[in-house]
Amino acid sequence: MTDAQETAKVIPLRPAKAAKASEGKWGAAVMNLGFSIIPSLLLRAQQRLGLNPTQLAVLLQLCDYWWEEKRKPFPSKEALSQRLGLSTRQVQRHIADLEKADLVKRIERIGRHGGKLSNSYDLSGLVKRLQALEPEFRQVEEEHRQRREEVTLPRHRRRVTKRSEPAH
Numbered sequence: 001m002t003d004a005q006e007t008a009k010v011i012p013l014r015p016a017k018a019a020k021a022s023e024g025k026w027g028a029a030v031m032n033l034g035f036s037i038i039p040s041l042l043l044r045a046q047q048r049l050g051l052n053p054t055q056l057a058v059l060l061q062l063c064d065y066w067w068e069e070k071r072k073p074f075p076s077k078e079a080l081s082q083r084l085g086l087s088t089r090q091v092q093r094h095i096a097d098l099e100k101a102d103l104v105k106r107i108e109r110i111g112r113h114g115g116k117l118s119n120s121y122d123l124s125g126l127v128k129r130l131q132a133l134e135p136e137f138r139q140v141e142e143e144h145r146q147r148r149e150e151v152t153l154p155r156h157r158r159r160v161t162k163r164s165e166p167a168h
Contacts, residue, residue, distance in 0.1 A: 036064045042126075045133050049126075050101060057084055058094045062104065062121050074109060076118040095121075103129060 023031050038060065042049075046056050061080055065073035077088040077095075084091065098104040103126040109117040 036060075038063055039130060041130050041134060041137060044137065045130065048133060049103065049129060054084075054086070054090075055094050055098060058091065058098065059103065059123075059126065062123060066123060072107065072120040072122055074118050074120040079118075101125075 019031075022035070042056075042059070042063075051059065058080065061083055062073050062075065065075045067073075077091045080086075080091045081088045086094075095104060095106065099106060103123070105122040105125060107120045107122055109120055111117050
């Protein structure tokens with residue numbers, strides 16, 4: 001088999017249907033500037049994680065710089081400051097709060113010349129917290145799904161529950 005034939009068998013990693021759906025919602029020009037994959041659980045669990053809106057925004061910005069699993073994001077405080085409309089000192093304080101909450105770990109980077117570079121940020125604490133919350137959120141999702149199904153079934157096919165029956 002030739003290389004061309006082997007290549008023809010490769011399944012694209014990004015299905016056209018998903019790309020079209022995103023482009024349909026946001027527009028091709030917007031999507032062509034890039035996108036981040038953010039777990040919905042991060043947004044749904046904001047309160048459970050104890051994140052105020054600005055802390056969540058800082059985390060979302062750090063996630064936007066995290067492109068590869070093994071390569072930690074390393075945006076400068078200045079870049080985060082510009083994106084968020086905050087001073088660099090405010091960004092530092094919010095990152096320190098995220099560090100105290102064990103969601104982020106700052107890692108100092110030193111250049112070949114011995115000078116300081118922007119910190120890299122380990123988000124494994126956030127990942128662990130979301131993984132710990134997932135079963136509880138999954139259970140609630142499943143309970144809601146079951147209740148929706150019960151409501152849509154015809155009355156004679158609904159499961160009998162131990163709730164009190166309405167008086168006739």
